[in-house]
Amino acid sequence: MFRFKSLQDLPDALRGxxxxxxxxxxxxxxxxxxxETALGFARDHDCPALVLTFEPHPRQLFQPDVPLFRITPAHMKADILRALGFDGVIEIPFTREFASHTADEFVDRVLVGGLAARQVVTGFDFHFGKNRQGGPAFLMxxxxxxxFxxxxxxxFRDGEAEVVSSSRVRDRLHAGDLAGANELLGYRYRVEADIVRGKQLGRTLGYPTANMALPENAAxxxxxYAVRFFRPDGASYDGVASFGRRPTVDENGVALLETYVFGLDQEIxxxxxxxxxxxxxxGxxxxxxxxALTVQMKKDEAEARAILSALEPLGHLDRKLTF
Structure with a gap:
């Protein structure tokens, strides 16, 4: 197991x-x-490295009427954390009851009693406990x-001395600045979903597609887009994808991500x-x-093939995830 939904599920080998x-x-x-700081300490001490996070995102509990686009839903986040080298992720259920715990209770029940944490690593502005009463000084x-x-x-700041944040990533994705979003992420932005049946118009045009329904508030x-497509068995393919409502043929349709996968000729x-x-x-x-649409699709395919043939990793994490 890698993902743990409660402290009780954590094996003794991962405590401490x-x-x-x-x-x-x-x-x-x-x-x-x-x-990476946490992973470095774990290597130095020859002990496991864990991530403690919260599900759902606390904003979804405190601001349920404000849509929150999750860049990495829990399962995708866990995949990335595994690729980084962690031994497990604990996804604490973030409920009203949990949010009512005092800062002392969080430390005693979670960090000490549940995890027997040897070392805790977090951001400089981490707050926790009822009404955010626990801060950095309290934790230390x-x-x-x-x-512990x-x-x-x-x-962490980018080359323009701006703090790298999740909101900046969402803003860039929404604006179509994919290169900027990927630079902030340090890997190529990823989505995951089941392949669903569409109207199969692409087949008649010579471009059969693998269709995915993304969350309604996807940014x-x-x-x-030029994309890299991964099947559950790890097989990867290059492709070209359209995300939108297909205004030429179905202007009022549900937004879909439709990927023409190069070299894939089977039902998935x-x-x-x-x-x-x-x-x-x-756009x-x-x-x-x-x-006219088919002519443009051929141009898009050629451009995607050229870009993907010359693609280079953005860093070690992108190399593991995309290449």
Missing amino acids: SVVAIGNFDGVHRGHQSVL EAGETRG HVTLVDA LRHGI YGETCTVAVCAFLR EEKFDSLE
């Missing part, structure tokens, strides 16, 4: 670990600075009195597949005819 704490939505470069003092070390990691801009309906979104090609357009 270095623990990184945070929501880590997106597991972007800012999060990675915290996570609690560690001194309860026998605390390391606080400063905010990805509608348009055409029902499979849960992953798409790494590598490059933004153009969604409405064409005057299916013939």
Whole structure:
């Protein structure tokens, strides 16, 4: 097991670990600075490394009427954390009851009683407990009195000295700045969903597609993308994808991610597949005819093939996830 839904599920072999704490939505470069620090301590002490996070995201409990686009839903976040080198992730159920615990209760019940944490690593602005009463100073003092070390990691900034954050990633995805979003993430943005049946118009045009329904509040801009497509068995393929409502043929349709997968010629309906979104090609357009659409699709395919053939990893994490 890698994902644990309660402290009671955690095996004894993973107690006494270095623990990184945070929501880590997106597991972007800012999060990675915290996570890599924790992994470094675990290597130094020759002990396991765990991530402690919360499900659902606390904002969904406190602001249920405000839609929150999750960059990395829990299962995808766990996959990325595994790729980084962690030994497990504990997904604490974030309920009203849990949110009512005091900061002392969180330390005693979770960090000490549940995890027997050896070292805690978190961001410099981490707050916890009822009404956010526990802060960095509180956590460090609690560690001194309860026998665990605390390391606080400063905010990670990009080349323009701006703090890397999940909200910035969402904003760039929404604006169609995929390159900017991927740079903040440190890997190619990924989505995962079951393959569903569409109207199969692509087959008649010579471009059969693998279709995915993304969350309604997905931040990805509608348009055409060069992508890398992964099946559950790990097989990977290059492709070109359209995300949007297909204005040429079905203007009022549900938004779908439709991927023409190069070299894949078999039925995969029902499979849960992953798409790494590598490059933004153009915005969604409405064409005057299916013939004009097909001509553009051929151009999109050629451009995607050229981009993907020259693709280079953004870093070690991207190499593991995308290549």
